[in-house]
Structures are given as structure tokens and as C-alpha cells.
Amino acid sequence: MKQLKELNVPMVSDYDIGFKVIGTCNSLVCILHYSFNQSCCLSLWNPTTMQTKKILEPQNSALLPYKVPPNCLIGFYFNQYVNDYEVVRIHSFEDIDSACLDDSLSKVSVVRVEKYSLRSGLWREIECYGPSVTVNGILFWTENCVTLEEKRTLFWIAMEVSEKINHEVIIYFNFNHTKIGKIECPFKSKYCSEVYKKVAVYNDSLALLICSENKCMEQCLDLWVFHDNYEDFQCWSKVFTIGVFSRLEHPVGIWKDEVLMATPEVLHCGSGIIALLHGYDFVSRFSYNVFNYVENYVPF
Incomplete structure (x- = not known):
């Protein structure tokens, strides 16, 4: 079990007020920086070498x-x-x-x-x-x-x-x-309202996590997988449903083909607790994403 730590993304200007991780690839992280003067910009960052390149x-x-x-x-x-x-x-x-x-x-x-x-x-x-x-x-x-x-x-x-x-x-x-x-996207259920959708990768296929809420304010999570192995045939199939879960529990994404969920205290999946979240206001964040990162000391 691990304790999560905050990733200190370097600022690229004196006007930075926040950032969004666009994606990771090998040792590089692509970041969108938001600023007060609306001059938002992109950068590439290697957390291992601490190199930053403004795009x-x-x-x-x-x-x-x-x-x-x-x-x-x-x-x-x-x-x-x-x-x-x-x-x-x-x-x-x-x-x-x-x-x-x-x-x-x-x-x-x-x-x-x-x-x-x-x-x-x-x-x-x-x-x-x-x-x-x-x-x-x-x-x-x-x-x-x-x-x-x-x-x-x-x-x-x-x-x-x-x-x-x-x-x-x-x-x-x-x-x-x-x-x-x-x-x-898959058709919506007439019995539930969708809270949000998130694209993911499951078993090397495009997947879609759909969080829904019923009339009793109970939430559940559906995992859909997209099939396009044949040129003229494409469809979605529902793999499974997780729920009902509390509003204090938030789906984060898919990691090693398991759905990650977060509470105010822990990050967990079906096989157990992944990490502790003590001291982090994690579940109040607007968006949650999972990225893979590989350490590399080679400069870019």
C-alpha cells in the first residue's frame, strides 16, 4: 500500500493559476497551463530530469x-x-x-x-x-x-x-x-440520468465508463467496450455494472484492467486498496484521470 504524493508541476509563467495534464508518453508529460491573463499555453515536462519545454x-x-x-x-x-x-x-x-x-x-x-x-x-x-x-x-x-x-x-x-x-x-x-x-456513445437508459462519461482502455480496447443515478439518488457505474474488429461492424457491449455506491465514492479510471474508485480516505479497486489519500481533498476535485509514466533520464 502506498501513500500518494502531490506532483509539483513547474510553472511556465508568473501568471499560472492551474494546469491540466493532457497526457503522458514514455518519460514526458504534456501539460496545459491556465493563467490570469488568458494566455494559456502548453508545455512538455520530464518529472525525472525536471526539464520543461514550453510549446x-x-x-x-x-x-x-x-x-x-x-x-x-x-x-x-x-x-x-x-x-x-x-x-x-x-x-x-x-x-x-x-x-x-x-x-x-x-x-x-x-x-x-x-x-x-x-x-x-x-x-x-x-x-x-x-x-x-x-x-x-x-x-x-x-x-x-x-x-x-x-x-x-x-x-x-x-x-x-x-x-x-x-x-x-x-x-x-x-x-x-x-x-x-x-x-x-451507447444509448442512454430511460430509468437513470447520466452523471458523466469517461473514455478508458480495457483489455486493449476502447472502453467507456458511464456513471448513472436513479430516482432514489443511488449511483452505479457501467463499463462498456467498443468492438470494431470488422470493418463493416461496430458496436458497444456492456461488460459489467458496479454499484450501488455512495456519493462519497468516485470512479477514477481504469488501471491494469481494474476500475479504480476513490473515497476521502483510500484509492481502491476490486483487488483491494491501492493507496491512502489522507490529507488530500481528492474526491472534491472536478475531474479524475489515470496516466502511466516511465522514468527516463534521457534529455529531450
Whole structure:
């Protein structure tokens, strides 16, 4: 059993007021820094060597006003084919040339992608292959990002927001084939209201944790797994349900194919207690995520 300790993320400016971990890859952590003057920025950090590299923004980019969540999706990964660490940013823009046939939707947006290369230190807008992806309304990032290394694909939960409809979907980006796509979430139960969703990896497959609450204010957690082994056949299947659990207990994510839960005192899973949380206001946090990190003293 371990005692968790706080990770002291270095500031990149005197105006930093908080941060969000975008993702980890090998020994590097990609961090989004929030600041008082709204000049949010990204950085790469090696906690082992304490090296930090601020990612400079592109000059005169049409995508620049949409550079931080929730106005874009951000992911971090290692591209082994070019031996480079890359950050990808996905934006949505209203498509004024597309007519929307459904009266319930006010506008259609197109998706554009830009990528940062650690090796070159530059951003560039990239063209994705395959059918173009459109969203109903504007795309907003609502939760975490996960990577399926075997499929070379990143996944986000995002919200399609229009004047009349808010609709959650999963957006994916395959960095091997430079392809972007959209996956619908499982149907909602009419007997429960969803508290939140979280994408995860379970048995090397895309998974979805859905926390729901019934009319008696009792909460449970469903684990869904996405199947896409065949090109023309894709579906979700429910693996199991955890619950009913107290509101003082919060799902954190999946680690070693077990669902992690947190109380004010401990972090635990089905096999037992993982770590003590004494002294940490952990369960009052807005978001919980699980990241893997590998120590490496090699400078970047």
C-alpha cells in the first residue's frame, strides 16, 4: 500500500493559476497551463530530469483563437514511424457552405487538425485522409483523452453544441493513417440520468465508463467496450455494472484492467486498496484521470 504524493508541476509563467495534464508518453508529460491573463499555453515536462519545454504557438494561424479547451481537443503521443513526440489539436469551424436539412440543428461545423512536432518545434495544419468529419454545432472537449497504442489512435469525449441540442460523441484521431472520425456513445437508459462519461482502455480496447443515478439518488457505474474488429461492424457491449455506491465514492479510471474508485480516505479497486489519500481533498476535485509514466533520464 502506498501513500500518494502531490506532483509539483513547474510553472511556465508568473501568471499560472492551474494546469491540466493532457497526457503522458514514455518519460514526458504534456501539460496545459491556465493563467490570469488568458494566455494559456502548453508545455512538455520530464518529472525525472525536471526539464520543461514550453510549446510556442504558431504565428498568424487561423486556428489560434481556438487553441485551448474546451474550444478544441488536444492529444499527446509518440509517433514511432518518424521517431518524434507530437501534440495534435482538433478544432471545429462553422461550415457556411453546408445546408442543414434537420430543423432541430442550427448549423454544421467542419473539423480541422493541426500538429506540433517536438523535433522541429513547429505547428502545421494537416490534411486528414478518408471521409471528412462534420459535427452538429460546435465541438467542445468535455473529458479526458486516451490512446490505444496498438491502433495508434487517440480518443476524446466531446460535446456537439448547437442552439438547440447538446450531444456527446467520441472523436478519434489515427496518427498512423492521419484519419479522424466520430463514434456514437451507447444509448442512454430511460430509468437513470447520466452523471458523466469517461473514455478508458480495457483489455486493449476502447472502453467507456458511464456513471448513472436513479430516482432514489443511488449511483452505479457501467463499463462498456467498443468492438470494431470488422470493418463493416461496430458496436458497444456492456461488460459489467458496479454499484450501488455512495456519493462519497468516485470512479477514477481504469488501471491494469481494474476500475479504480476513490473515497476521502483510500484509492481502491476490486483487488483491494491501492493507496491512502489522507490529507488530500481528492474526491472534491472536478475531474479524475489515470496516466502511466516511465522514468527516463534521457534529455529531450
